[in-house]
Structure formats: C-alpha cells, structure tokens
Amino acid sequence: MKRVLEPEVMDDPEQVLAYAQADFEEENQGFVDQFFTLYPDLENPHIVDLGCGPGDIPLRVVRRHPSCRVTGIDASQPMITYAEQAVQKAGFHDRVQFVCQRFQDVTLSPPADAMMSNSLVHHVPNPLRFWYSLKTLLKPGSPILVMDLLRPESPEAAQAIVDEQAADEPERLRQDFFHSLMAAFTEDEVAAQLAELNFSRCFVDVQDDRHWIVYGHVY
Numbered sequence: 001m002k003r004v005l006e007p008e009v010m011d012d013p014e015q016v017l018a019y020a021q022a023d024f025e026e027e028n029q030g031f032v033d034q035f036f037t038l039y040p041d042l043e044n045p046h047i048v049d050l051g052c053g054p055g056d057i058p059l060r061v062v063r064r065h066p067s068c069r070v071t072g073i074d075a076s077q078p079m080i081t082y083a084e085q086a087v088q089k090a091g092f093h094d095r096v097q098f099v100c101q102r103f104q105d106v107t108l109s110p111p112a113d114a115m116m117s118n119s120l121v122h123h124v125p126n127p128l129r130f131w132y133s134l135k136t137l138l139k140p141g142s143p144i145l146v147m148d149l150l151r152p153e154s155p156e157a158a159q160a161i162v163d164e165q166a167a168d169e170p171e172r173l174r175q176d177f178f179h180s181l182m183a184a185f186t187e188d189e190v191a192a193q194l195a196e197l198n199f200s201r202c203f204v205d206v207q208d209d210r211h212w213i214v215y216g217h218v219y
C-alpha cells in the first residue's frame, strides 16, 4: 500500500482535545524510559522534543531526569497551549519551555544536546526534511530516539489495528489513528531515508508490531 498523507499540523480543537485526553501512559513512559536506558550518562542535557503535542513526554522527561532541560516544539497552537498549562500545573515551568513553530523553521543557538520525537514523522510530507533538521538542531554526536508507526499492508489491516487497539476510544481519535497508520513509513523506507542523509551512526529497529524506532548519534 502506498503512503497516504494526512494533514501535517494537528490544530483542530476537537482533535487536540481527543488526543490530549487519550491515555498514552504506557507508550509515552516506555519511550522516555527507553531514551534514558540508551543514554544513561547525560549530564544537565538540553533535550529537544520535536512534535511534543500536549506536553506529556516533556513532563515525563523532567520527572525522570533530575537536571535536564526540555524544549518542546510543535506547530499547533492549541497543542502548545495545552502543554504549557500542563507544565505550569505540574510546577516544571523552570525546566520546560515550548516553541510554537514548524520544526522546519526552528533554529537553536546553541544547538541542543539530545533529541527525542514520538509520532511526528508520519505527519511530515518530506521525511528527509525531518532528518536534515536533526543535523541543524543538534550538536555533532548528539543522541536521538525517534519512534513512529509502521504502515500496514492495506487499509483493511490499518482498520483492524484501530479496532483492536482503540476499540473504546472517541471516534475522532480512531479516525486520526487510521489516517496516521496510512501516512506512516515502512522500516525499509526509514532505512533508505537514513542512508540518504548519511546517518551512519543511527539504526532503525522494529519495536513491536506497530512501531519502528531510530536510535544512535547524529553527526
């Protein structure tokens, strides 16, 4: 099945509410734990979360690491508003900041020490632009962890995943999940993207039946 693009930015209020209220605890905490298992020795790092959405992952990061700072970047103003409120409420506003901008337009000075990104890449029309941005936003040699969905073989297979994994979720969340699966990349496509940009110290792996990850260091 060919990739079917979905809208890049999630800024419809109903969509944002459905996403922000969904329970991603297992996936998001697993992602954060995996980052710090891969990279246990980061000292006072400035970590960037690309496509941070409603801020759940940045909050889990500062709770997990005592001295890191996080910059969450998302092009959706409703997502950023939600994220800022969540961080304020949790009392971490001194260690987490947000930037409401497309990552393609962001510059960081100085560049960050590490980068994580969950479920952004399938939104991006040109994935090479995503990988290229990592080189500009990070210090050479910085560690990354990127996770996203695997594209199923057919729309029917995508629908079966939605029915199995999100049976009781609101209809808007189920529709978005289906479109995200249709817009996602295969493991081979991600490997080709990394090769094209010479990410020779990064590796793609299939995490489970629905996700790929890329980890390693960006030069």
Ligand SMILES: C[S@@+](CC[C@H](N)C(=O)[O-])C[C@H]1O[C@@H](n2cnc3c(N)ncnc32)[C@H](O)[C@@H]1O
Binding pocket: 008, 009, 010, 011, 024, 028, 050, 051, 052, 053, 054, 056, 057, 073, 074, 075, 076, 079, 101, 102, 103, 104, 117, 118, 119, 120, 123, 124
């Ligand atoms: C599926 S959500 C993932 C949110 C969060 N990473 C999580 O795992 O909970 C994808 C997010 O990427 C954002 N996004 C899409 N394209 C973007 C871009 N070019 N620059 C910045 N953010 C973008 C969307 O607005 C949305 O909030």
